[in-house]
Amino acid sequence: MAARAAWRRLVPATPWQRPRRLQHEGRPGRPDQPIQMENPYKEPPKKCVLCGINVDYKNVQLLSQFVSPHTGCIYGRHITGLCNKKQKEITKAIKRAHVFGFMPVMFKNPSFLTDPKICNIKYPE
C-alpha cells in the first residue's frame, strides 16, 4: 500500500505536452504556415463530345454518327465516350427517328458514310 502511494507521486498531474517551440498545429499568428485552399491547379472537368449540343431526333446526320454502318446498331457508352445524360438522349432520339421514319434501322444512310469518325471503334480487317 505504501508502494502504491509512492507510484501516485511519480505519475504527473497533467498529460505531457510537446514544448511550445516544437508545436506546429493550432498556433495563431504564424504567417508562413500553408493556408488551406482548393487545389488551384485543378483541371476543369472533362467534357464529352456533345457537351452543350442540343440533341434532336430530326438531325439524322448527327445521330447516324453513333450508329454502325454495317448493321445499324447503336454504339455503347464505352465506344462513343459520352456522358450518361447525352448517351441516354442520343439513344432515345435514335429510337424515335427509327419509328418516325427519319433514319433507316438496319443500316446507316449511305450519304452519311463519309462523316468524321467520333466513336473509337476498330473494325476487323
Next chain:
Amino acid sequence: ALFFFFLLKPETAAVLKRTVEALMERGAVVRNLENLGERSLPYKISRHKERHRRGGYFLIDLEGPPSIVSTMMDHLGRDIDVIRRTFIKHPVSKTEECSGIIPVNYEDKLIAKK
C-alpha cells in the same frame, strides 16, 4: 405538343388543309407548320394496301388538350394520304448546364450501400 406525319404528293395542300381544320375543330391551337422537305423514306412503308417509297414530311406545332390525341390518330388513320402519324410532347431543350464528366468514386459507392 408536336405533331408530325408524312404523306404522298400532289394533293399535299388539300391534305394539310384538311388536317389543320380537323385539329382546330377539336380545339387545338396551331402555332406553326413546318415542311421538312420531300425525300425518299428510309425504308419502304406499307399503308392502306400500298407500298410507299417517297413522302413529304410535315411538322405541326400545336397546343391543345391531351384528349385530342386519340381522336386525331383515329381520324388520320382513316385518311389514305397520311402514311404515318405521330404525336410528341414539345421538346424542352436545356443544354446550357452541362458540367462535363464528373469522375465517379466507385469505392465510396460500394462501401456506402449498406
